[in-house]
Amino acid sequence: MERRGFIKNTGLLAGGIMVQNKVVQAFSINKQILNVGVIGCGDRGKGLISVMDGLSDFYNVIAICDVLDFRIKETIAKNKREFILYTDYRKLLENNKIDAVIISVTLSDHFEIAKAALLAGKHIYLEKTMTYNIPQALELSNLKLKHPHQILQIGHQYRYVPLYFKVKDMIEKGYLGKVTQIDCRWDRNSTWRRPITDKSLEKAVNWRMYKEYSGGLVAELLSHQIDFINWAFDTHPDEILATGGIDYYKDGRETYDNVQVMLRYNKEGIVGNFGSTLANAHDGYLFKIKGTKGMVSLLMNEGIYYPEKKQEKELKTIDGVTGATKIEWNKEGGIKIDADNSKDGTWYALKDFYDCIIYKKEPTSNIKTGSNTAFCVHLANQSMYNHKIEYWKDYF
Amino acid sequence: MIKFLNIDSKKLSIILSLVVLLLIFFSFKTEKDFQRFEIEGNAQGTTYKIIYYAKDAKILKSQVDCILLEIDSSMSIYKEYSLINKFNNNAKGVLMDTHFKKVIEKSTVIAKKTNGDFDITVYPLINLWGFGLQKDKFLPDSMMIKSTLLNVGFKYLQIKSDSLIKKNPQVKIDLNGIAQGYSVDLIASFLQKNKVNNFVVELGGELRINGKKENNKKFMIGIEGVKDQDFLPITKYIEIEKGAVTTSGNYRKFYKSEGKIISHLINPHTGYSVNNELISVTVYAKNAITADGFDNAFMVMGLKKALKFIEQNKSIQAYFIFKDKKGNIKDTCSLGFPNIKSIKN
Structure with a gap:
């Protein structure tokens, strides 16, 4: 938490400033909202945004990225709100306001983007299957060892x-x-x-x-x-x-x-x-x-x-x-x-992703189980x- | 002995053989007389199950349904034409039928004994909190509760011969907390009238037990635990030969409003949802109407008061599941409660 750019709440609370926006409301119950960037806005990416919007005490999806224009348009239309838009995920990763990224892209791109996100210091919810092949899984596992404080959860949400x-x-x-x-x-x-x-x-x-x-x-x-x-x-x-x-x-x-x-x-x-x-x-x-x-x-x-x-x-x-x-x-x-x-797997998975980040826990669907799969x-x-x-x- | 009876050994062996044959015959007969029958059905918004042992199927499902329907017509607030609705919807009172009278009399006894911790006039409060026929789930304010409380209290009921009279025209009653127990007793006495003496009658988790099952074994009655990690709802059971077991708990019927848990059990004294350490109470008593009436009262009392009450009323025993101050789920029971055993998995 203290490591990177999470929104600090102490100053606002101490000052007692009552600003009617979502962020401050969340502070009042002492919760921290994570800023999220979603890379890949296909059906899965859009679905994940919807679930995170339902978890608005925990997440605020501020940025989206897709190489296909129509996907960006679909996402804006579906959610009826604005995002910071990117077509290049590397630019999204440079955004310091973003705490965590969702990677829901073509399987063959999982490794490259997850690697870049790790190096950029982001927490990562990486869609399944973790990587396209074995060498990539091994390399990502090795890289993750060097980033022990970042959460990398694999999207096997059903379990x-x-x-x-x-x-x-x-x-x-x-x-x-x-x-x-x-x-x-x-x-x-x-x-x-x-x-x-x-x-x-x-x-x-x-x-x-x-x-x-x-x-x-x-x-x-x-x-x-x-x-x-x-x-x-x-x-x-x-x-x-x-x-x-x-x-x-x-x-x-x-x-x-x-x-x-x-x-x-x-x-x-x-x-x-x-x-x-x-x-x-x-x-x-x-x-x-x-x-x-x-x-x-x-x-x-x-x-x-x-x-x-x-x-x-x-x-x-x-x-x-x-x-x-x-x-x-x-x-x-x-x-x-x-x-x-009462909820579907994605809801529980994303709720747990948040808890893992805040309470520094290892996800149950983690780099090890993700690699094995x-x-x-x-x-x-x-x-x-x-x-x-x-x-x-x-x-x- | 043989000499005295003047029987020679040949005759004796014939007699003995006959005795053995008769014993074998009777033992077969006994087994045949002791067949297990099960009846299952739906009533009073829940399910029922009767297990009984007899020579043949003496009890018909239609007979049981008929008894339960009769009770519904008398005491169900969900049946528009019921006697209870007639009572609730007029200002004076009603002429009671036999069932209604028995339940009202018993309710009054339990209300007095528990100083109103069990009180059938709690109905307006139940409605106010959204657990009655009116399902609006809004939180009533303290003024609404205060004014509703003015019409709550068993002192506003008067039994005069076969009439139940309202001493306060606004008073309304709910017999849900006790009618199921009565129904179970009624079915039990119907079985006994038909010379069925080994049975378990269960309706909506309220049970009446009598006798034993095959191989002289006692009936095993599971006690539902609070949702734990085990997938099976039942991990504990008791063995009973005679009596009734009922459970009241606030772990199923409740809703959350503005962060508070509002359970369907309303304290008739305060007007607010019961909010003590108890999660559930399982009561063992001689009949189900007694057990059913007291389980709700114990939930209102809380653990300490309930245990004290049992100390002075030993014909009623109870098992409690509760949350301790740290929030851990624990259980305990009064001294005379049947031995609780664990189901081995």
């Missing part, structure tokens, strides 16, 4: 909802017994391609279609679930086998529209199956963690615990419950996992594109 913390807790407490299998899907029945009016913008807008910029479905979707498993079990896979192809959208794209990744976790004795297709939406988001005592089935914000038969018998020995609620079994023999789901994604894509099994390296 920030209380439900996912609760599931991690359930795993640790042994509710699931010995976990051996993980089944994940993230399916859609849509092209993933954004419409463009100007053909020259194809790669800038539809960068997810091109290997040069994107890690495809594994980086954009499956990385969330892969990251959760790494974090929840405090582990990483040892072997990675992946396959896939462009099986439906033969429209010139390079990244696959149908992928399957198999991860082998030796220490834990777990096999993880992570799949995604753009050609069937029935399963949508599916996340099942299967153990000897029970299985947890997760959606984004809802979880059901299905005890195995023996466990179920034990749980049903209770004949009645006094209080406002009781164990509610659904038709398939599951119990809803009770957790606050980036390694997994890169290895999965290598395996997929080169048709061979990839192995975890000691130097990761």
Whole structure:
């Protein structure tokens, strides 16, 4: 906090100046508002700005940056207010009023911008996947070591909802017994391609279609679930086998529209199956963690615990419950996992980002977990594109 | 003995064999007589569940629903045509039906015993704070509370034969804090009238227990904890053969306004939302109407006063979850409360 340009509140409070603006109101409850610059104003960047505007006691997005003019215009129109505008992120990083930056750009640009932001002394919320490849993840990790006082949080926001913390807790407490299998899907029945009016913008807008910029479905979707498993079990896979192809959208794209990744976790004795297709939406988001005592089935914000038969018998020995609620079994023999789901993951992630900065805490989605997931994604894509099994390296 | 009865050994072996056969027959019969049945349904804005043991399905869901509907017609403020609404909407009073009378009489007893910590005339205050039929959640000011308090007090109610008379035309009552307990008792006595003596009746978390379950085991009653890290709401239970268990707490029905937590439990003396160290109280008593009436009173009393009250009224026992001065969640119970056990996971 004291290190850099946070707004100082002491003078104003001591002087008792009553100025009717947001900043001073916040001081009255002794909160410090962080000035934020958002680099990358695609759908994700705009979404993050909306959530931060809802957290106005904590954040004030003062600057935005995008290389595409229409994105800047869209962001201004959506938020109906003014920002300091940049097309070059380096200029944004030079702005001393900015305490923290959001980096929500093309995956291939994550590393370069995150590195520059670290060097510029900013706190960073870096969208997932942390980096495009393994060497970048290693280099960024080394650089972060030299900047221990800056917060670098990786945007694996789904696991920030209380439900996912609760599931991690359930795993640790042994509710699931010995976990051996993980089944994940993230399916859609849509092209993933954004419409463009100007053909020259194809790669800038539809960068997810091109290997040069994107890690495809594994980086954009499956990385969330892969990251959760790494974090929840405090582990990483040892072997990675992946396959896939462009099986439906033969429209010139390079990244696959149908992928399957198999991860082998030796220490834990777990096999993880992570799949995604753009050609069937029935399963949508599916996340099942299967153990000897029970299985947890997760959606984004809802979880059901299905005890195995023996466990179920034990749980049903209770004949009645006094209080406002009781164990509610659904038709398939599951119990809803009770957790606050009033907000989405991004809200919790950004709230925690603030707390990490103010209270100097390490984010739960940090450079270490972010690197592990980036390694997994890169290895999965290598395996997929080169048709061979990839192995975890000691130097990761 | 054998000589005395003049039975030879051959006959004896036949008799013994018959006895054994009869024993086997009866033991089978007993098992068959002791089947578990469950009835579940919705009533009084919540759910109910009845577990009972009998030879065959003696109790029908329709019978239970019929009893509960009768109570609703009498005491639900959510039914426009109910007797309670008739009472609340006129200035004089009403002629009570059997259910209404029993609940009013019991409410008066508990009100007197607790010096008004339990008081059914608290209804205007409940409405004022937005927990009644009027859902506007605004914070009433002290003047509004003061003037509403003028119409609160069980002294404004008079029971004259089968009539309930208003001594203050503005007085209004809410039986939510006790009618569920009464309903549970009513279903329990319906079961007993039908010679069902091993059962658990639960309605909205209020329970009445009698007898045992299979293998001579006691019924296990879970006590809901305050939301903790465990995904299961239940980590503690008690075993009971006879009696009732109810819980009152301010950890579910509340809202936040201007940074304050406003719970649905209103102190009838002050007119303000109950704001002491208690998070919930679970009461064990001989019947559910008693337990249900006292759980609210204990919430109003606070831990110290409630424990003192129990010391002098040992037929009622309680388990308390509370926040200590540092904000840590703790629990304690009165000496005669059933042994609390933990569910092993």
